[in-house]
Amino acid sequence: MIRVDAVTKSFGRQGEVRAVRDVSFSAQDGQITGLLGPNGAGKTTLLRMLATLIVPNAGSASIAGLDVVRDRYAVREAIGVLSDARGLYPRLTARENIRYYGTLHGLSGVELESRAARLIHTLGLDALADRRTQGFSQGEKMKVAIARALIHDPATILLDEPTNGLDIMSVRALREQLRQLRGEGRCLLFSSHVMQEVAALCDRIVILGGGRVIATGTATELIAQSGAATLEDAFVSLLGSGEGLAA
Amino acid sequence: MSPQPSAPPRSRIAAVARKELLDTLRDRRTLLVTLLPALVAGPLVLMLMFTVIAGQIDRARELKLPVVGQAHAPALVAFLTRQQVTLTAAPADYEAKVRGGELDVVLVVDDNFASDVASGRGGKVQLVYDRSRDRAQPSIREAEALLRAYNRQWGSQRLLLRGVAPTVGNPLVVDAIDLATPQQSGAFLLFFLAYYGLFAAVMGGMAIALDVTAGERERQSLEPLLMTPARPLELVIGKWLAVATFNATIVIVTLTGYYVTLRFAPLPAVGVPFLFSVRELAWFLIVLVPLVALLPTVMLFMGARSRTYKEAQASASLVIFVVSIIPVVQLVQQRKDPDWIVWIPVSGQFSLLGQVLRGEGVPLAQLAASFAVPVALTAGMLLLVTRLLSRESILAGK
Numbered sequence: 001m002i003r004v005d006a007v008t009k010s011f012g013r014q015g016e017v018r019a020v021r022d023v024s025f026s027a028q029d030g031q032i033t034g035l036l037g038p039n040g041a042g043k044t045t046l047l048r049m050l051a052t053l054i055v056p057n058a059g060s061a062s063i064a065g066l067d068v069v070r071d072r073y074a075v076r077e078a079i080g081v082l083s084d085a086r087g088l089y090p091r092l093t094a095r096e097n098i099r100y101y102g103t104l105h106g107l108s109g110v111e112l113e114s115r116a117a118r119l120i121h122t123l124g125l126d127a128l129a130d131r132r133t134q135g136f137s138q139g140e141k142m143k144v145a146i147a148r149a150l151i152h153d154p155a156t157i158l159l160d161e162p163t164n165g166l167d168i169m170s171v172r173a174l175r176e177q178l179r180q181l182r183g184e185g186r187c188l189l190f191s192s193h194v195m196q197e198v199a200a201l202c203d204r205i206v207i208l209g210g211g212r213v214i215a216t217g218t219a220t221e222l223i224a225q226s227g228a229a230t231l232e233d234a235f236v237s238l239l240g241s242g243e244g245l246a247a
Numbered sequence: 248m249s250p251q252p253s254a255p256p257r258s259r260i261a262a263v264a265r266k267e268l269l270d271t272l273r274d275r276r277t278l279l280v281t282l283l284p285a286l287v288a289g290p291l292v293l294m295l296m297f298t299v300i301a302g303q304i305d306r307a308r309e310l311k312l313p314v315v316g317q318a319h320a321p322a323l324v325a326f327l328t329r330q331q332v333t334l335t336a337a338p339a340d341y342e343a344k345v346r347g348g349e350l351d352v353v354l355v356v357d358d359n360f361a362s363d364v365a366s367g368r369g370g371k372v373q374l375v376y377d378r379s380r381d382r383a384q385p386s387i388r389e390a391e392a393l394l395r396a397y398n399r400q401w402g403s404q405r406l407l408l409r410g411v412a413p414t415v416g417n418p419l420v421v422d423a424i425d426l427a428t429p430q431q432s433g434a435f436l437l438f439f440l441a442y443y444g445l446f447a448a449v450m451g452g453m454a455i456a457l458d459v460t461a462g463e464r465e466r467q468s469l470e471p472l473l474m475t476p477a478r479p480l481e482l483v484i485g486k487w488l489a490v491a492t493f494n495a496t497i498v499i500v501t502l503t504g505y506y507v508t509l510r511f512a513p514l515p516a517v518g519v520p521f522l523f524s525v526r527e528l529a530w531f532l533i534v535l536v537p538l539v540a541l542l543p544t545v546m547l548f549m550g551a552r553s554r555t556y557k558e559a560q561a562s563a564s565l566v567i568f569v570v571s572i573i574p575v576v577q578l579v580q581q582r583k584d585p586d587w588i589v590w591i592p593v594s595g596q597f598s599l600l601g602q603v604l605r606g607e608g609v610p611l612a613q614l615a616a617s618f619a620v621p622v623a624l625t626a627g628m629l630l631l632v633t634r635l636l637s638r639e640s641i642l643a644g645k
Binding site for chain 1: 258259262263266269270273274463466467468469470471472473474475476477478639642
C-alpha cells in the first residue's frame with residue numbers, strides 16, 4: 001500500500017523548477033497502479049521520492065505504513081525499484097549482479113543462492129546467468145535489473161518506464177511478470193508515458209501533467225469522466241492538449 | 248514477502264568491498280597498466296642507474312688524458328704513467344672536442360715549462376675541461392687530484408734535497424675520513440627507491456577509485472545502488488577499503504620488485520654496498536601506511552565530484568602532479584628536513600623514507616606524528632565523500 005499525501009518537490013536554487021506539485025494518490029496491494037503522463041510530468045521525481053532518494057519539500061508519503069523520510073531505510077528494505085537508471089556492472093555476471101544486491105539486503109548463503117536461482121529461472125535467464133553482462137541486449141539487461149530489484153522479495157515494487165527500449169517480445173514477457181507479481185498480492189506502481197502500456201496492464205491509473213494529478217480512476221472511469229470514446233482520447237482531453245504525447 | 252532482518256553494517260561494507268575488488272580483478276586493462284609498471288619499475292630503474300654509475304667509476308679509474316706538449320715535462324709524464332694514466336697526444340682541435348663532449352679533460356704543458364722550472368719559477372700547466380658535463384666530472388676530479396699529488400711529491404723531494412723536513416712545506420696533514428656509512432653513500436641512488444614507493448602509493452589506487460565513483464555514475468549503476476539499504480557511509484567505507492587494499496598491493500609489489508632486484512639481480516658492481524634488506528622493506532611499508540589510506544580518499548572525492556570517468560581523471564592527475572613534485576622540491580633544497588616535517592603528509596613520509604635508507608631508524612614518536620594528520624584527513628575525506636553521495640544532485644545529469 002502506497003499513500004502519497006500532498007507531496008511537492010521543487011529543484012533549482014530558488015526552487016523555480018516545480019517538478020511535483022501537491023500530488024496525492026494511493027496504490028493498493030494486489031493491484032498495478034499506473035502513473036501515466038507525458039515527459040516532464042514529474043513521474044521520475046515522484047518515484048524517486050517514494051524510493052527515498054530525494055526528500056519532498058512538503059507533504060508526506062508512506063509505503064506499507066513506513067514514512068519515506070523518517071523510516072527511509074526501512075522503506076528501502078520493503079521496496080524493490082526498477083529505476084530510470086538501471087546500469088549493471090558489465091564485468092560481473094548476471095548472477096553476480098543479482099547476488100550483490102541480495103547481500104546488500106542482508107541475504108547470504110543458501111537462501112541468497114536459491115532466491116537468485118529462482119529469479120533467474122522465472123525470468124528465463126538460465127542460459128545467460130553466468131556470463132558477464134557486458135554484451136547483453138537491452139531486454140536481457142532489463143531482466144537482470146528486475147531480478148536485482150526483486151532479490152529481497154519486496155512487497156512493494158516501483159517501476160520507472162520499464163518498457164523503454166524493449167522489443168515487443170520483451171515487453172510481453174515483462175507484462176506477464178508484473179501480472180504474476182500482482183497475483184502474489186504485491187503493490188505495483190508502474191510509470192509510463194505510453195498509454196497502451198498502461199491500459200493493457202494497470203488496474204488503476206493516475207494521470208500526471210505538469211507535476212499535478214489530472215485524474216485518477218480505472219480506464220473505464222477515465223473514459224466516462226472525460227466523455228471521450230477511447231482511453232487515448234480521454235488522456236488527451238484530460239491533459240488539455242496533445243503536447244508531449246509524441247514521445 | 249517476508250521482511251528481511253536488517254543486515255549489520257559490517258556485512259554490507261564487506262559486501263561492497265568484495266564486489267569492488269572482484270570487479271577490479273576482472274578489469275584486465277586497468278590491472279595491466281597498473282601492475283605492469285609496478286612490476287618492472289624496480290628492475291628497470293636500478294639497472295639503468297647502476298650502469299650509469301659503474302660507467303662513471305670506470306671512467307675515473309681508467310683515466311685517459313690527452314696531453315699537449317708531453318716533451319716539455321718528462322718527469323710529469325713519467326709520474327702520470329706510473330699512476331696508470333693512459334697518455335695520448337691531444338688533437339689540435341682539443342678545445343672544440345672538450346666543448347662537444349668528446350674529450351673529458353685535456354692537459355696542456357706550457358712551452359716554457361722546462362725553462363721556467365730551471366730558472367726557479369713555477370712550471371705552468373693547464374687543465375682544459377667543461378665543468379657542466381656530468382659525465383666528465385670523475386675524470387676532471389681524478390686529473391686534478393693527480394696534479395696536486397705530483398705537486399706535493401715534487402715539492403717534498405726538493406725540500407729533502409735541501410735537508411728540510413717535508414712537513415715544513417706541508418705543515419697540514421690532511422687525512423680524509425669519510426663518515427658516510429655504506430647506507431649513506433647509497434642514499435642518493437635510493438632516493439629513487441623512496442620516490443617510487445611514494446609514487447606507487449599515489450598512483451596505485453587511482454584507476455579503481457575513479458571507477459567505483461565516477462565510473463559508477465557514468466554507467467548509471469549508482470542510483471539503484473543508493474536505493475538499497477546500504478547507507479552512503481557504508482558504501483563509501485566499503486569502496487575505500489577496496490581501493491586501499493588494491494593500493495597497498497601495488498605498493499608491496501613495487502617495493503618487493505626493488506628488493507628482489509637488489510638482492511638477486513646481477514647488477515654491475517659499483518662499490519656501493521646497498522642496504523635494502525627485509526628490514527628496510529618492512530619499514531618502508533609501515534611508513535607508507537598513512538598515504539595508502541589517505542590518497543584513495545582523495546581519489547574517491549575527485550571521482551564522486553565528477554560525472555564521467557574522464558572528468559575525474561583530469562582532476563586526479565592534478566593531485567598526482569602535486570604529490571609527486573613535493574619530494575623533488577625536498578631533494579633539490581638539499582637541506583636537512585626540519586623536525587616538524589613529519590607532521591606534513593607526503594613530505595613527512597618522504598623524509599622518513601630517507602631516514603630508513605640512511606640506516607637511521609625511525610623513532611616511534613616521529614612515526615606517530617607522521618600518522619596523525621593523514622589519519623584525521625582520511626576520516627574527514629570519507630565523511631566528505633559520503634556527503635557528496637548523499638546529495639540529491641548526485642542523481643542529476645547523466
